[in-house]
Amino acid sequence: MSKPIIAVTMRIHGKQYVVNQDYIDAFQEAGAICLLLVPQGKKELEILLDGVDGICIPGGMDVDPSRYNQSNRQSDPIESEIDQLDLDVLDIAKEREIPVFGICRGLQIINVAWGGTLIQDLPKDLIDHTFSSKNNQRDKGHPIQIETVGTLFLLFGHETEVNTYHHQGIDRLGEGLKVVARAPDGMIEAIEAPNVIAVQWHPERMAEHRLFEYFVNMCRKNG
Numbered sequence: 001m002s003k004p005i006i007a008v009t010m011r012i013h014g015k016q017y018v019v020n021q022d023y024i025d026a027f028q029e030a031g032a033i034c035l036l037l038v039p040q041g042k043k044e045l046e047i048l049l050d051g052v053d054g055i056c057i058p059g060g061m062d063v064d065p066s067r068y069n070q071s072n073r074q075s076d077p078i079e080s081e082i083d084q085l086d087l088d089v090l091d092i093a094k095e096r097e098i099p100v101f102g103i104c105r106g107l108q109i110i111n112v113a114w115g116g117t118l119i120q121d122l123p124k125d126l127i128d129h130t131f132s133s134k135n136n137q138r139d140k141g142h143p144i145q146i147e148t149v150g151t152l153f154l155l156f157g158h159e160t161e162v163n164t165y166h167h168q169g170i171d172r173l174g175e176g177l178k179v180v181a182r183a184p185d186g187m188i189e190a191i192e193a194p195n196v197i198a199v200q201w202h203p204e205r206m207a208e209h210r211l212f213e214y215f216v217n218m219c220r221k222n223g
């Protein structure tokens, strides 16, 4: 069985392009080949994405709120070059119907690319969505309730526990996206659309990798 190629967008740390190894390990264990993308022109990205079977938009910094026409209220840090990279790649994915898997910031910028907005700094009164990062809990954070439609329900059933490392979240949902999971405080924790699945938690840091296996298989069928 041939291995699908999954392109993963990189992040910036100081003067270095970086990618968290957990994503690469998870995709490779699920049977994929990883191609890493750095910021560059959209035409160059179009060339690199020829023959790519799937795209992962991983976690990272906050999206510049000017991308959804809002002034900055505690969106920090932001990195315009990385926003442009993710948005260009998503644009190409939409046009070519390449499957997309969004994780944390990935879910947030997918929502922005589909015309939605973000909550720039989540209130912490009911659930502290930064909980896992403070307590180093890779598999625990809060439960999510899963809608019976969509892929997530097939993988996890009505409810599961996820980690939580985010201070932003979806406010107004982008057009054409469907909410498939929420935290008990109402926070949107997963969205789907044709060829798109995105989650607000970090499945690459968890012990089980059902989502990666599902996504890699989905890309295999497409290719």
Ligand SMILES: [Mn+2]
Binding pocket: 129, 141, 142, 163, 164, 165, 166, 183, 187, 189, 200
């Ligand atoms: Mn959360």
